[in-house]
Amino acid sequence: MKESALSLLLAAAGVSAFAQATPEGLWRSIDDDTNKPKAEIRIVANGSGVLTGKVEKALIESKEPLCTACTDERKDKPKLGMEIIRGAKKAASEAVWEGGNILDPENGKTYALKMTPIEDGKKLQIRGYIGPFYRTQIWQRIE
Template identity: 35%
Template sequence: MSGRRVWRARALGLLWLAAGPVAASGVDGLWQQFDDDGRLNSLVRIETVGGQVQATIVKGYPVPGRAADADVRCGRCPGELRDRPLIGLRFLWGLKGSGPAWDDGQILDPEDGAIYRAKATLSDDGSRLTVRGYLGVSLFGRSQVWRRHTGPATENL
């Protein structure tokens, strides 16, 4: 190999190594989900499985006057999801896409058991994820902004 080819191969290798962690992290990881009042509601784990993004509740945060997390179940959820504990519940699934945008998914609202179409968009810096649930067309829905969890990754999750 000539000197120029070796240099190019090394440069491409370094670019690949530098981009690797960013590409691998993408949307996967722990995210803080907030309720409509801006209160931290839950910690969710997002994973890409079979090319599709899904999210599972891994921790809930106490609300005065409500049952403890381990006791809360999805009483209004449909079918096989009915009466499952919220902790460990996969409530977002089927998102397809790459880079900063995913769509064609579904999201479950454990409060009322309704399932909505879903899409999500990752911020440029990777710290915020805008998740939108909607009926029919995206215009008829609502969005939440989740923040990437920056605390310890070893919280017994």
């Protein structure tokens, strides 16, 4: 009886640790200029494992609440509630999600995306690429 209870506890701990090692969840982005929390973004997977992320809460009041710089169907739409991550999928060989894109609603630019959970899933490295150039942010998981 003790062995099966211990096995169940260890299995549950493993599932919990695995769940935290994914980009799915609620994240706090940090402003590049002020280093202060900027927004909360919720990342979810659809039925086929493709990730999307939406701005759930603004933590810094934006000078412009609409994405006036966007060039696609998000143009002039509210940044709050906006889908900024699209199409990311888990890479076959590593704990990395890529292949999608991320929108910076402040400048309207869309970047190729690579997301890597770090520090046991407590943080998420977000890297946006345009050609050989990239910008990296570290987001913090909200428990």
